Amino acid sequence: MMALPILFAASLLGGCIFPWWWPAVAGYAVGFWLPRRGGAAFASGFAGTGLAWAAAAAFLDWRNHQILSGRIAMLFHLPSGLLLPALTGVLGGIVGGLAAWAGFALRAYVKPRPLSADTAAGEAAAGASAAAETPIS
Amino acid sequence: MNPKSSPGWIKPVVLSGVLVLVLILLDSRFGPLPRIARFFNPFSGFWLNAESAHPKDGKLRTPGLHETVTVVYDKRQVPHIFAQNAHDLFFAQGYVTARDRLWQMEIQSLAAAGRLAEVLGPGLVEHDRFQRRLGILQAAEKGLEAMKKNEESWGAAKAYADGVNAWIQDLEPGDYPLEYKLLDYAPRPWTPLNTVLMNKNLQWTLSGGGDDLPMTNTLSKFGRDFVGRYFPLRPPDVTPVIPPGTLWDSLAPAPSAPAADSAAAAGGPWTGLLQVPDPAGAARGKPPLAPDSSRIDTAGRAPKAPPAPLPVPAKRPDPGNGSNNFVVSGSRTLKGHPILANDPHLDLGLPSIWYEIQLSAPGLSAYGVSLPGAPAILIGFNRKIAWGETNGSDDVFDWYRMTFKDSTLSEYLFGGKWKPTSRIVEAIKVRDGETLLDTVVYTHQGPLVLRSQERPWSRNTPSLHALRWLALDPSDELLTFLRIMKADGYDQFAAALDPFHCPSQNFAFASVSGDIAMFHHGLFPRKWKGQGRFTLDGSEPGNDWSGWLPRRAEPDARNPAQGWLFSANQLPADSTYPYYLGAQFLNGARTKRLGRILSGIDSLTRDGAFRILLDDYDQHAAEVLPVLLERTSKARFSKEDSAARRSLAAWDFRHQADKSAPALFDRWWSNLYRSIWLDEFGGDSVRYQWPGKDRTKRMILEEPDAEWFDDITTPSRETLAFLAARSFREARDALRAAPDWAHYRPVQIRHLARIDAFGSLDVSTGGCADCVNALKATHGPSWRMVVELDREPRGYGIYPGGQSGNPGSSHYAEFIGDWAAGRYYTLNFLTDPGMAGGETSYRLQLRGK
Numbered sequence: 001m002m003a004l005p006i007l008f009a010a011s012l013l014g015g016c017i018f019p020w021w022w023p024a025v026a027g028y029a030v031g032f033w034l035p036r037r038g039g040a041a042f043a044s045g046f047a048g049t050g051l052a053w054a055a056a057a058a059f060l061d062w063r064n065h066q067i068l069s070g071r072i073a074m075l076f077h078l079p080s081g082l083l084l085p086a087l088t089g090v091l092g093g094i095v096g097g098l099a100a101w102a103g104f105a106l107r108a109y110v111k112p113r114p115l116s117a118d119t120a121a122g123e124a125a126a127g128a129s130a131a132a133e134t135p136i137s
Numbered sequence: 138m139n140p141k142s143s144p145g146w147i148k149p150v151v152l153s154g155v156l157v158l159v160l161i162l163l164d165s166r167f168g169p170l171p172r173i174a175r176f177f178n179p180f181s182g183f184w185l186n187a188e189s190a191h192p193k194d195g196k197l198r199t200p201g202l203h204e205t206v207t208v209v210y211d212k213r214q215v216p217h218i219f220a221q222n223a224h225d226l227f228f229a230q231g232y233v234t235a236r237d238r239l240w241q242m243e244i245q246s247l248a249a250a251g252r253l254a255e256v257l258g259p260g261l262v263e264h265d266r267f268q269r270r271l272g273i274l275q276a277a278e279k280g281l282e283a284m285k286k287n288e289e290s291w292g293a294a295k296a297y298a299d300g301v302n303a304w305i306q307d308l309e310p311g312d313y314p315l316e317y318k319l320l321d322y323a324p325r326p327w328t329p330l331n332t333v334l335m336n337k338n339l340q341w342t343l344s345g346g347g348d349d350l351p352m353t354n355t356l357s358k359f360g361r362d363f364v365g366r367y368f369p370l371r372p373p374d375v376t377p378v379i380p381p382g383t384l385w386d387s388l389a390p391a392p393s394a395p396a397a398d399s400a401a402a403a404g405g406p407w408t409g410l411l412q413v414p415d416p417a418g419a420a421r422g423k424p425p426l427a428p429d430s431s432r433i434d435t436a437g438r439a440p441k442a443p444p445a446p447l448p449v450p451a452k453r454p455d456p457g458n459g460s461n462n463f464v465v466s467g468s469r470t471l472k473g474h475p476i477l478a479n480d481p482h483l484d485l486g487l488p489s490i491w492y493e494i495q496l497s498a499p500g501l502s503a504y505g506v507s508l509p510g511a512p513a514i515l516i517g518f519n520r521k522i523a524w525g526e527t528n529g530s531d532d533v534f535d536w537y538r539m540t541f542k543d544s545t546l547s548e549y550l551f552g553g554k555w556k557p558t559s560r561i562v563e564a565i566k567v568r569d570g571e572t573l574l575d576t577v578v579y580t581h582q583g584p585l586v587l588r589s590q591e592r593p594w595s596r597n598t599p600s601l602h603a604l605r606w607l608a609l610d611p612s613d614e615l616l617t618f619l620r621i622m623k624a625d626g627y628d629q630f631a632a633a634l635d636p637f638h639c640p641s642q643n644f645a646f647a648s649v650s651g652d653i654a655m656f657h658h659g660l661f662p663r664k665w666k667g668q669g670r671f672t673l674d675g676s677e678p679g680n681d682w683s684g685w686l687p688r689r690a691e692p693d694a695r696n697p698a699q700g701w702l703f704s705a706n707q708l709p710a711d712s713t714y715p716y717y718l719g720a721q722f723l724n725g726a727r728t729k730r731l732g733r734i735l736s737g738i739d740s741l742t743r744d745g746a747f748r749i750l751l752d753d754y755d756q757h758a759a760e761v762l763p764v765l766l767e768r769t770s771k772a773r774f775s776k777e778d779s780a781a782r783r784s785l786a787a788w789d790f791r792h793q794a795d796k797s798a799p800a801l802f803d804r805w806w807s808n809l810y811r812s813i814w815l816d817e818f819g820g821d822s823v824r825y826q827w828p829g830k831d832r833t834k835r836m837i838l839e840e841p842d843a844e845w846f847d848d849i850t851t852p853s854r855e856t857l858a859f860l861a862a863r864s865f866r867e868a869r870d871a872l873r874a875a876p877d878w879a880h881y882r883p884v885q886i887r888h889l890a891r892i893d894a895f896g897s898l899d900v901s902t903g904g905c906a907d908c909v910n911a912l913k914a915t916h917g918p919s920w921r922m923v924v925e926l927d928r929e930p931r932g933y934g935i936y937p938g939g940q941s942g943n944p945g946s947s948h949y950a951e952f953i954g955d956w957a958a959g960r961y962y963t964l965n966f967l968t969d970p971g972m973a974g975g976e977t978s979y980r981l982q983l984r985g986k
Contacts, residue, residue, distance in 0.1 A: 015180035021160050028156075056179035064187035068315075068945030072183055074894035088177050088184070091163070095174070098159055102152035109145045 007048025023049040031103025041104035049096025054089025181311035186945040202985030214940035217495040226498040231300025240314040242510035246331040269563040283611035294329035301327035335510035340608035343640035351826035367828040394665040395679025427540040460527035462645040463703035464653040475647035479525025480918040489938025503622040513618035523924035529641030532719030533607035537675030550676040612638035643704035655702040657709040725831040726757035726907040752909040772862035792905035800881035808864035902957035932964035
């Protein structure tokens with residue numbers, strides 16, 4: 001499954017340049033191109049963007065010695081600042097996951113792909129010629 | 138849904154729709170919450186304010202600088218700026234201050250201007266309207282014009298603004314200070330007007346308010362004898378700022394009161410206050426419009442009943458605003474050089490009101506604390522002198538009862554004639570709303586803060602009163618501090634004070650050449666005795682301020698024989714001083730204690746000066762508690778209450794954090810004080826000025842049979858002994874758990890926007906309202922500084938906060954623990970940027986090109 005790492009990288013790199021909703025665009029595109037099932041699309045989108053957001057937050061939190069996350073946790077009445085990178089990840093995950101799922105659904109409607117091949121080569125082939133494939137849902 | 142019956146496009150459309158909906162929701166504001174995805178995403182949201190704990194050296198391009206500026210940050214994040222010229226110095230001060238305190242600077246200047254609704258929404262409209270009605274924005278614009286006339290201050294304010302803007306220009310939304318993200322707005326360009334507004338803020342804090350209205354209510358209800366007796370202009374046992382016996386220049390006599398108000402001058406009867414000259418034209422048209430309290434019947438007789446009490450603004454600066462400073466000459470210090478100390482008492486907040494900084498350029502090198510938003514240093518030292526201020530507490534804030542011809546408010550009575558008012562339309566912009574227009578009516582005295590029966594201040598602000606306030610006149614206080622920083626001795630320092638008008642201060646001064654001095658300085662209206670102590674009749678020309686005291690009429694002292702000088706906001710001069718400056722001078726107990734400590738000193742050390750500012754001895758308790766214990770010696774108490782009473786008898790009158798006696802005493806005293814006066818003054822529905830703590834204490838000590846101890850709401854006759862015993866039992870009931878002082882009075886250093894998570898709300902430390910260490914729950918020593926004037930001055934200081942305004946920085950609240958523990962930091966006064974050595978944290982080079 002390439003969707004997860006691609007979206008992870010896209011969320012991290014693009015996040016530094018584009019507005020916060022960039023993972024919705026990236027997730028939609030990745031969902032359109034890569035996964036074979038709706039569930040898989042959502043899961044890889046959620047994990048890809050979610051992990052990217054959580055990792056970025058965790059890095060900044062570590063570099064800051066948890067000073068800010070402690071205060072933000074108090075602000076939102078959360079028990080600990082350590083929850084915040086995870087919560088940030090969930091938020092990003094919802095955006096990435098939903099986008100990948102919606103992208104996949106569009107793909108399934110306009111250009112359905114077969115369920116068979118589960119290799120990179122198969123995916124590439126499927127991406128190249130999708131005309132004869134059947135819808136999965 | 139049955140997949141077979143639905144067309145294939147449904148799913149992508151629904152899912153895409155859900156996605157868009159979720160994105161919109163995540164990007165929307167709900168109530169006070171920030172836009173959640175913008176706030177939480179780690180690429181532009183709050184996470185970017187999680188500052189690295191290890192900043193690195195940097196070279197920054199800052200267009201506008203003439204030459205390269207080096208900024209050395211020490212380990213406490215104090216910037217030491219080294220510039221090649223004055224322009225670059227203040228440019229860099231603006232730049233580094235904005236880097237640490239941008240949000241604070243902007244929100245405080247917007248608050249002063251009455252522009253908060255513009256960024257925070259409709260909830261702030263009434264705040265803004267009040268500020269506009271006070272005339273602060275207009276005054277700031279006049280102040281700006283005054284500043285433009287002085288190239289020195291105008292140049293500094295412009296360079297400072299350019300520096301702030303150079304910082305702002307480079308900010309992406311992800312770089313904004315946290316509060317902008319939370320409150321969801323963007324920083325605006327900074328202008329010199331903002332700097333003037335910061336000064337207006339300080340003027341409001343230190344010279345706004347006053348107690349004219351509650352005093353007038355008290356006078357109306359109790360009469361002149363009561364006021365004369367219980368509100369003495371000159372408390373008997375308070376040492377003035379300028380030592381008694383100081384000779385005054387022979388000057389023009391003080392003005393005398395007009396006939397109508399002469400009674401008020403002496404604390405006169407309330408009827409004397411109410412005489413409105415019969416307006417020539419009033420009988421022909423509609424009756425004139427005047428405050429209820431000054432209406433007379435048509436025959437000109439005084440009203441039979443006392444006038445309706447005046448509402449008092451709820452929004453008044455803390456009347457306990459005060460400070461200490463002292464200077465001790467070399468003849469009384471161990472090492473033979475002068476020592477200066479200062480601790481301004483202000484609202485304690487995060488980010489702190491102070492920003493520590495060193496400013497160095499050719500011809501100028503000074504260290505101390507600055508006001509974020511303004512160039513220069515307000516309290517500090519250079520290589521020759523040290524200086525520090527306390528509030529002068531003179532009365533430059535007076536209310537005039539106006540009589541208008543009719544409800545259009547277009548003409549008012551003055552000197553027997555109708556005079557036209559002027560009007561200024563204030564536009565109050567509202568975020569997500571329509572701009573509101575508010576017309577402010579001005580008489581020659583000043584703005585009419587509240588018209589007849591207007592909300593929302595109808596209960597709290599007097600209607601149809603014009604405000605005469607010195608801060609609404611143009612002045613340029615910045616110039617004083619720019620010159621003080623460069624002063625090399627007494628003469629230059631004294632001359633530098635000239636442009637400083639408001640708020641009047643006690644400027645303490647010491648120099649390496651051995652001089653000590655104290656200046657009670659500001660611009661003082663020439664007043665007749667008592668003028669403006671109560672509300673004034675605005676139609677009587679004799680009630681106007683009539684010119685100003687010349688500088689040489691001000692009380693000051695240089696190198697007195699006693700070898701020391703101090704101020705604690707007490708009255709400035711003894712009874713031989715010929716001019717009336719006001720009646721709101723503070724706190725006999727703190728003054729008495731500080732005076733006693735200093736008079737006993739013959740070899741002060743640096744550490745001794747540290748301890749004086751931390752002194753937690755309660756002079757008030759020391760005087761009143763033995764009497765209260767004596768008065769309750771025959772009362773019947775439970776065994777536990779008796780034991781608690783004995784524990785108070787063993788108390789040393791020190792307000793230490795871990796002692797419970799101070800908590801019990803404090804509660805006992807406040808219960809007793811309230812039970813003495815509440816029956817006479819009633820509840821909170823009308824605000825009267827109650828006799829002060831000092832005067833009440835004196836009554837307990839010297840007039841134990843005063844009628845005021847009787848509770849007039851009961852048929853029986855209560856005595857001091859009865860009230861003392863009852864209030865003691867009540868105090869014990871309230872404090873069953875016997876909390877220690879720090880738990881009873883936790884110190885709260887609150888965030889400026891009252892965001893609890895960004896405050897330090899449970900600081901445990903000693904001190905009390907009447908102690909030299911005048912630490913109340915949210916108010917107290919905002920900067921403690923001690924300077925030894927050796928060949929090179931050595932400074933020590935600390936404030937309860939941190940250099941960074943970012944709650945995500947390790948420097949945000951860094952000093953609070955040490956401050957609470959009574960520690961001081963060595964202030965690293967660097968003579969060149971390479972000198973800091975091991976104290977250096979990192980350096981910035983700012984280059985113009």
